Amino acid sequence: MFNDIGPMELVTLVVLAVLIFGPDKLPKLIQDLSNIIRKVRSFSESAKQDIRAELGPEFKDFEFEDLxxxxxxxxxxxxxxxxxxxxxxxxxxxxxxxxxxxxxxxxxxSAPATTAAGGAVNGSATPDLLKKREKLDPGERPPFDADAT
The missing domain is CATH 1.20.5 (Single alpha-helices involved in coiled-coils or other helix-helix interfaces)
Known part of the structure; x- marks a missing residue:
């Protein structure tokens, strides 16, 4: 739930809570907040159980996380x-x-058929068109890519 809160942010929240509520009221506030969270969790679990009971046995594998x-x-x-x-x-x-x-x-x-591993059959090698060449031979034109234009 609080995966994105860092240590400095947590310290800041604690300091603000102490300043706002005071050190004497803070333990009672934390206890009340934890009781509220417990009640909400139990309410949601009972609601899930009620929904599963209403859906019937054909939805016994139903998980709410699948929604x-x-x-x-x-x-x-x-x-x-x-x-x-x-x-x-x-x-x-x-x-x-x-x-x-x-x-x-x-x-x-067409080039000869290649194997599933990408190697050539009969020892003949096909050029790798995706590999960049170092230099062009004198008088050789660069390859034309129709998709790039």
Missing amino acids: NPKNFVRKQLMDNDDLGLKEIRNSFDLRKDMEEVADAVHGRE
Whole structure:
């Protein structure tokens, strides 16, 4: 609850509380505040129990934390793989697709098929298009990127 309060801020709050309420009333105030917090917690727990009882046995696994949108999305999309999303996600080979597009842009024939690890088959190496080259050869034009213009 108070994760973002630093030590200096905490000391400042204590000093202000002593100055405002005085050292003789401060222990009674802290005790009253702790009793209020206890009552609010017990009220919220009883409300949760009432809601669970009203929902019935089909919602026995219902957690109120799941109502948080982040937790709901994580539980429904990430943990639950009914659609086979992991298999679909793993089937994309972006390196191969990028090489095919680069070859088409430069007018070259398609590169040989690559392995899943990204290495070339039959020992032939394909150039890494994302790697920056040191220098251009004399008379060589720089590569043209249609997406950058």
